Amino acid sequence: MSSDRNGKLILTTGNYASAEGAIAVGCRYFGGYPITPSSEIAHYMSRRLPQVGGTFIQMEDELASIVSVVGASYAGVKAMTATSGPGLSLMAETVGLGFMLEAPMVIITVMRGGPSTGQPTKASQSDVMQTRYLSHGDYEMIVLAPSTVQECYDFSIYGFNLAEKYRTPVIIATDGIVGQMMEPVRYHSNFEIINRKPPQVSPDEYQPFQVLDEDLIPGMATAGSEYNFYVTGLTHDDTGSPDMTPERAVKLITRLCDKIRRARTEIHEYVPWEEQHLDDAEVVILSYGINSRGVPEAVERAREKGHKVGLIRLRTLWPFPEELMEKLGRLGVKKIIVNEMNYGQIIREVERFRHLGFKVTGSLVPTTIPFSPRFIYEELLKEV
C-alpha cells in the first residue's frame, strides 16, 4: 500500500485501486463516512492523501461528507467521496445541488444488497437505477461500472476527467466483490488529465452560468480567485440570481440536461462498451459489473456447440448507450438476454428499444453472488 509502483504489476483490491486512481488523476480532497463495503477507500485515502498534500476528513455523516465535497470542488480542488447504497440515499439531495451548481465531483458507490440495511458485506447490482434517478428533478447522470480491479483504477481516472470536463457529478458504481477482491493491477500513468474550464472573461464581466461555447459548459471560477460569483440551488439566471420565471426554468434545465445528452456519444467513445462476436450473433448477452465476469466462458461454450451467441459488457451505464441498441438492431440481433444481480433494472432500459426488432429477456436474480458460467450457459440454452 505504498505510493508509486512505476507501472509494475501489483496485487491489490478494487477499493484501493479506486482510491489510487483518484490520487493519480489529481484528487486532493476526500470527505467520507465509513460504510461497508466502501470503507477501504477511506482507509487508503486517510493514509495517502496527507502524503501528497491533500485533505482527508471523516465527516459526521454522509450528508456532510458529500456537501463538503461540493465545497472543496468550489475551492478549486478535485474532490470525491465513497459510499454504499444507504449512504448514497442520504447523499441524494446534494447530488442534485452538485448538478445545479455544476460542481465537478466523483462519488464511488460500492453497491451492496438492499433495500434498507440489506446485506452490508455482500455484493449486488440493485443500485443501478438509484445512481441514475438519485435526486429529485430533471437531471442527467454519468455512471461508470467497473468489473475488474484494473478498471477500478482506470475508471477513477476517467470519472474525474468526465466530471471536470462536463462540470457534473459522476458516479462510479462498483460492488462489494469488485471492491474487495484482489487482482493484479498496473498503476500506469499513461493517461491525459482533463481540468475544468476556467472563466473565459475578466472578473468584471464574469457571470457564473453564462455559456459562451457550443458545449453548453460555462467557465468555472473558484473561491479565492479574483472572481466574484454567487451560486444557488434555486433556479437561477446567468448571473446566479434566483429567477422563478417559467422561461428561465426551461432554459436552465434544458441546458443542464442537454450538456450531458449531447455528449452521450462522446462519453461512450471515452469509456466504450466491450463487445464480442457481434458480427454473426443472433442472441446477445448484455451484462455489466461483476456479473459480466462469467459471461465470456459461457458464450465460448455455447459457440463451441454451434450457437450464434455474442456478448456485450456495458462500462458506461448512464447515459444509456442508445447507439449500441441501434447497432444491435442494424445487425439483426434476434434476442438480448440481460443478466443482472437484481430483479430487473437495466432490462427496462433495454426494453425501450424493442421496436428495433429484437426480443428482450432477462436472467434477473436479486442475489449476492455473481452468476456462474454454468448458470449463464444453462439459461442461455433455454433461449437459443
Add this chain to the structure above:
Amino acid sequence: MLRSQRKPILPPPPADKEYVVIILPEQCDGCELCVEFCPTDVLEIDMEAYNSRMLHPAIAVKPDECVGCQQCERICPSVSIFVTEIQLLQEESS
C-alpha cells in the same frame, strides 16, 4: 482621591466637526429603525413622499443636529443611509 488631584467636571468641548446624513430614498424601505435609533431626532419618515416602490422614505428634518454617531448607518437594514463629514467632502471636492 485627594481633593487637590481631582479634576473638575467640565462640559464637553464644542463639536468641531459637522456631519451630513445622506439618505438614498430609492433604496429606503421606510422601516423607521433609523428614526428610532437617532439620538438627536434628526430623522423622520416623510409620510408625504413615496419612492418608486411606493414606500415612504426617511428624511433628515433637522440635519444640523447630527452628531455623526453613525447609529442610523449601522442599523439601516437596506443600506440606504450613511453619515459623512462635511469637511471631508469639501476637501475631496476642492
Add this chain to the structure above:
Amino acid sequence: MTTIDEIPAPKSTDEIPEDHPLHERLNLHRFIFCPGCLIGSAITSITSCFVERGLTSKDYAVVSGIGCTGRSSGCFNSPAFHTTHGRAIPFATGLKLANPKLEVVVLSGDGDLFAIGGNHFIHACRRNIEITVLCINNNVYGMTGGQCAPTTQIGDLTTTTPYGNIEPPFNLVSLAAASGASYVARWPGYDTLRLRNSILKAFDNPGFSFIEVLAPCFTQYGRKNKLGDAVQMLDWIKNQVRIIPNCPPHEAEFDFKKGRIVCGEFVDAPREGFSQKIQQLRDMAQKKK
C-alpha cells in the same frame, strides 16, 4: 402626494457622494428582507468588518443555508454560496479545508443551523474548524410561513403550534459552548457596535467562532404573538437584554417569559484550528514516507 423629485435634498448638494460606501461590496437587488428586519443590519455589519480588515473578495467567502437568512449570501459581492437546507457548515468546512487562506463566514438562521443542521454544528464546534458562524436567531421559521423552530420558546404561538409551543427550546450559546466552540457570543441585532467588534474578534480567533444575533421576526413571530411591528419588537427585546461581561455559558439565559436575555461574550478560549492540525498531519505523513 409628493413625488421623489420633491423630497428636499440634504444640504450642500453638489458635494454629496451618490453612493453608499458599502454599495460596491453588496448586491442590493438581492435584498429581499421585510422592511426593518435586522438581517440587513447583520449583513452590513459583516461587510464593514471585511472592509475594516482590508479583505477583498478573493480573501473571503460567504456560505448560507436555506431560509430568510439563507438568501443573505446573495447580498455579498464575493464568492457566495446558497446551499441546501442545513448544510451550510459542512459546505464551509470543505471550502476552508481545500483553501485554508479563505476567511469563510457562514450566515444562516436558527432553523437551518440547529434543526436540520444541528449535527453538523456540534461536530464543527468539536473539530474547531476555522470558520465564523453567525446565527440570525428569530425564534421561528420565517420564510416557510412562521412554523415552530428549535428556538421557539414554550407557550409561543406559531403556525404549527396554534395552542402554544410545548417543546423546550435550545439555548444556542450553551449548546455551542458545550460542543467545544472556541469563541461564543450573543448580541442583540440592534447593538451593531458590539456586534462588529465581536465579528472582528471572531475573525482573529484561530478556530470555530459562533455568534448568535437576535433579530426578532415581526412578520411571522410578532404577528402571531401580538408583539407589534419592527420598532415595537425591537423595543420589546431591548427591555429584556442584559449585557453581562464574562458571563459563563451555562448562565446565558434566554427567556421571553422571564423577560431576561443575557448577552455578551461567553467563551473566548482560542485553541489550535483544524486546518492547522491537518497541515501538521501532512508534514508528519510526508516525513514518514
